[in-house]
Amino acid sequence: MKTDKNIGEIFKDNLYDYAENPSGHVWKNIQKNPDLIKYNIKASFSYAKLFTGIAAVAFISVALYFAYNNFVQNENAVVDNNLIELPNQKENIKTIVVKESKPVEDNSLVENKIISEKRKTQSDISNPEPAKSVELIKPNIEPQTLEMVHPAPKVQNLESTPQKIAVSVADEKPVKTKELDAFQETPRSTLSVIPVFASKDTIICRWTPARLSVLGAVSVAWSDGSTDFEKIVEPTESSVFVVRATRNDGTDTLLRIFVQVEDCYQIYVPTAFTPDGDGRNDEFLPVYNGDISDYEMVVFTRTGGKVFETKNINYGWDGKISGSQAEEGAYFYAIRYRDSKNKQREQFGQVILYRSR
Amino acid sequence: MTDEELVKGCVEGKSKFQQALYNKFAPVMKGVCIRYSDTIEEAEDILQDGFIKVFLNLKNFRLDGSLEGWVRRIMVNTALNYYRAKQKSSYHANIDEIVEIVEDVRIDNYDKLNTKVLLQMIEELPPGYRMVFNMFEIEGYSHKEIADELNVSVNTSKSQLLKARRSLQQKINELTESENKKMAQL
Numbered sequence: 001m002k003t004d005k006n007i008g009e010i011f012k013d014n015l016y017d018y019a020e021n022p023s024g025h026v027w028k029n030i031q032k033n034p035d036l037i038k039y040n041i042k043a044s045f046s047y048a049k050l051f052t053g054i055a056a057v058a059f060i061s062v063a064l065y066f067a068y069n070n071f072v073q074n075e076n077a078v079v080d081n082n083l084i085e086l087p088n089q090k091e092n093i094k095t096i097v098v099k100e101s102k103p104v105e106d107n108s109l110v111e112n113k114i115i116s117e118k119r120k121t122q123s124d125i126s127n128p129e130p131a132k133s134v135e136l137i138k139p140n141i142e143p144q145t146l147e148m149v150h151p152a153p154k155v156q157n158l159e160s161t162p163q164k165i166a167v168s169v170a171d172e173k174p175v176k177t178k179e180l181d182a183f184q185e186t187p188r189s190t191l192s193v194i195p196v197f198a199s200k201d202t203i204i205c206r207w208t209p210a211r212l213s214v215l216g217a218v219s220v221a222w223s224d225g226s227t228d229f230e231k232i233v234e235p236t237e238s239s240v241f242v243v244r245a246t247r248n249d250g251t252d253t254l255l256r257i258f259v260q261v262e263d264c265y266q267i268y269v270p271t272a273f274t275p276d277g278d279g280r281n282d283e284f285l286p287v288y289n290g291d292i293s294d295y296e297m298v299v300f301t302r303t304g305g306k307v308f309e310t311k312n313i314n315y316g317w318d319g320k321i322s323g324s325q326a327e328e329g330a331y332f333y334a335i336r337y338r339d340s341k342n343k344q345r346e347q348f349g350q351v352i353l354y355r356s357r
Numbered sequence: 358m359t360d361e362e363l364v365k366g367c368v369e370g371k372s373k374f375q376q377a378l379y380n381k382f383a384p385v386m387k388g389v390c391i392r393y394s395d396t397i398e399e400a401e402d403i404l405q406d407g408f409i410k411v412f413l414n415l416k417n418f419r420l421d422g423s424l425e426g427w428v429r430r431i432m433v434n435t436a437l438n439y440y441r442a443k444q445k446s447s448y449h450a451n452i453d454e455i456v457e458i459v460e461d462v463r464i465d466n467y468d469k470l471n472t473k474v475l476l477q478m479i480e481e482l483p484p485g486y487r488m489v490f491n492m493f494e495i496e497g498y499s500h501k502e503i504a505d506e507l508n509v510s511v512n513t514s515k516s517q518l519l520k521a522r523r524s525l526q527q528k529i530n531e532l533t534e535s536e537n538k539k540m541a542q543l
Contacts, residue, residue: 012494014475019385022384026383026408
């Protein structure tokens with residue numbers, strides 16, 4: 001079959017839809033792309049979701065609040081239940097239930113009633129319906145009369161909480177008392193936990209060390225693996241040092257100490273120079289970084305004679321005094337400038353002039 | 358899933374839709390990237406960058422156009438960025454700008470040529486020829502567009518295309534000749 005086609009058409013026909021499956025890592029890399037991750041988070045964020053979230057949080061906290069209240073009430077009830085288990089004390093159950101439903105102000109009054117009632121029921125078993133009798137007694141008896149009827153000091157002490165009532169009842173049942181004591185005096189950890197402290201966040205000058213320490217820990221482990229309680233670091237960039245400290249009770253805490261590094265001096269002055277024309281260190285020229293203004297440098301001999309003066313930071317001393325070569329030895333310099341924060345700074349020091357022979 | 362649903366899901370940042378869009382277009386787009394690159398690795402790099410651009414810019418895509426065409430355009434642009442970056446890093450001799458009359462090269466027996474072989478031929482072209490040939494013949498750019506994209510003159514684009522065609526023509530001829538020889542031997 002003979003065909004006649006433009007070369008471009010041939011390639012287009014064959015290659016326009018040419019497909020080849022890419023390797024798997026391409027899609028993985030696309031998914032890992034930080035820009036895309038950011039975009040997806042932004043794009044999928046919506047106010048509707050935010051409100052749903054807030055509503056959910058609100059609902060859960062309300063639910064938790066009620067759950068907690070129930071829990072507290074149940075805890076009180078538990079104490080009562082311990083007593084309820086005893087068949088002999090059925091009457092007491094009823095009295096206690098009655099008591100719980102009373103408002104707080106009435107507690108002392110009601111308790112008194114209860115206890116007096118209990119005593120009655122136990123001394124006089126022939127009493128047919130104790131619960132009812134409570135109901136009947138309640139409105140009739142005045143607080144004063146109750147106190148007069150039953151002025152036991154114990155009752156005075158045991159006013160506020162249901163637990164205490166439980167104890168008072170248990171007093172009459174020695175077997176139970178032990179259990180209750182055990183319940184109330186739950187052994188607590190007597191070990192006092194020593195708090196752990198670490199150095200505060202600090203600011204240091206670049207090229208200077210910082211001392212970091214941890215107090216109160218039984219052992220520490222820094223992020224770099226060292227286990228010293230005190231550590232001297234010299235970060236060249238601001239960094240966070242992380243240390244895991246173990247308290248004396250065996251628990252761990254993670255502490256972070258932020259060390260901010262700042263350029264305290266923006267000018268570095270060399271300590272020597274060699275004006276011998278070899279192209280290396282031929283000039284006495286401070287090195288600077290950042291914004292510097294109002295720069296001024298003066299170089300003196302040891303005797304105080306001024307040998308060089310400039311206001312141009314890029315212009316250094318070539319080791320000559322009015323055209324002739326200066327002697328080898330020490331010279332003094334004074335530099336004054338304004339740093340990047342527009343603060344005036346001064347630096348003084350000495351520089352050695354060498355000539356290689 | 359229709360293109361419309363795909364675009365909507367991707368714009369909303371849903372990973373599932375992005376993967377669906379990727380699965381739909383990645384193979385063909387890899388085919389595009391191969392034509393514009395020197396190696397498979399480079400092609401996949403372009404593919405990867407191209408798809409990230411697609412996802413980040415899909416919100417600007419208007420649904421009245423072809424999604425595939427739009428994605429393809431982004432792939433070609435990404436490939437051209439790679440090409441330009443490579444050109445900067447390596448010295449390239451100036452391209453002579455002799456304009457020749459573009460003759461219509463015609464091929465016999467083109468149906469013998471298989472896709473892989475054609476792809477191989479494009480791969481073997483010098484990068485400059487390859488870009489122009491791909492853009493003009495396959496993606497359908499005009500010489501003006503090519504000149505703008507590659508930062509060359511329209512005449513350069515034309516002469517590059519011509520040379521690319523000739524080179525391909527020669528390759529095809531060689532191939533058919535060897536085929537014919539084989540046939541004769543049988």
